[in-house]
Amino acid sequence: MAKVRLDDLVKRFDDIVAVDGVSLEIPDESFTVLVGPSGCGKTTTLRLIAGLERASDGTIKIGDEVVNDQRAYERDIAMVFQNYALYPHKTVRGNMRFGLEQQGADEETIQERVEDAANLLQIDELLDRKPAELSGGQQQRVALGRAIVRNPDVFLMDEPLSNLDAKLRVQMRAELNKLHDKLSTTTVYVTHDQVEAMTLGDQIAVMNDGKVQQVGPPTFVYSNPRNMFVADFLGSPSMNFLEGTVHRTDDGYAIDLGAFEHEVPDEFEWALEGAVGDDVVLGVRPEDVTLRPDGLPATVNVVEPQGEKTVLELGLGNETTMKASVEPGGPIQVDDRVSVEFDRRSLHYFDAASGESLT
Ligand code: ATP
Known part of the structure; x- marks a missing residue:
């Protein structure tokens, strides 16, 4: 050997x-x-x-x-x-x-x-x-x-x-x-x-x-x-990438993503500290997007059953789309209005210019 x-x-x-x-x-x-x-x-x-x-x-x-x-x-x-x-x-x-x-x-x-x-x-x-x-x-x-x-x-x-x-x-x-x-x-x-x-x-x-x-x-x-x-x-469907500018808020940092404002969870604040005013990319894997009441409003554009999971393409605002992997066999249909949340523990942040991870 x-x-x-x-x-x-x-x-x-x-x-x-x-x-x-x-x-x-x-x-x-x-x-x-x-x-x-x-x-x-x-x-x-x-x-x-x-x-x-x-x-x-x-x-x-x-x-x-x-x-x-x-x-x-x-x-x-x-x-x-x-x-x-x-x-x-x-x-x-x-x-x-x-x-x-x-x-x-x-x-x-x-x-x-x-x-x-x-x-x-x-x-x-x-x-x-x-x-x-x-x-x-x-x-x-x-x-x-x-x-x-x-x-x-x-x-x-x-x-x-x-x-x-x-x-x-x-x-x-x-x-x-x-x-x-x-x-x-x-x-x-x-x-x-x-x-x-x-x-x-x-x-x-x-x-x-x-x-x-x-x-x-x-x-x-x-x-x-x-x-x-x-x-x-790595990953299929691929990670969702949402780009925006970092700014300070009263109690931390947020990223203006156009369709919505993303408040950076406490556990990731250290990563965004030096990035105020910079363009960053929020990365969310489709399996970390869940449909929950009281989340961000979204519209279902596409429903793609893949057997062991169903992949949804969701529209958030006019120009932002993202994919979500959900349990198969659900009642979701095209044009449904849903509400989505991201798993806070599994978020990724990248520098938009270099593509390097900030976390
Ligand atoms: P694939 O999955 O398509 O086989 P790969 O990742 O294995 O791709 P390589 O075959 O190592 O890639 O090729 C890398 C680069 O080197 C490519 O741009 C290819 O065109 C070039 N290349 C490979 N072998 C030669 C060769 N004998 N002569 C000239 N260029 C070559």
């Missing part, structure tokens, strides 16, 4: 800076997810760790060793790709054996490892089939099996579930969790899917524009986003 450490890692492709000074500690035995929108540099970061790209600058350490100058095959890693990359003419057994044969492992070790991995992944019955005779989910298991038999220090996985249908993806997510519980191999996993990141990672690194925006346990990052990018990226 091994930890992985990236220091000021940079990768340029001509004038494109794909990875722009990434520093990240991936603890031994962790399941770390690199998550971010398309083009943010997560795949390139993974390929740098794998040795499939050469760093323009910075260092990559696996264990205590700087591996910048090592080729991919010299690094003790196994990679699982989105398209599985199985050899079509080899059987499942042949695919799983191949890496070990290349390493010169003896026949007994090869057989034992292939059988153990096939057992773990429940693909024993499929060992004599060719990839074309397998479903997508089964092919993905074989790709995982091929990585597992090598017993590497680090697994690198690039969107391995994205070619599976929604139901199978959820099932494989649970299996990857179980697999990691059993093997505890340090894993770096790339996805653009925030739900996958939240459910799989014990640590997530949210990336944008080639940079790591925030690193931490998923629920911590979700509850304490460092900036508006992270706040917006």
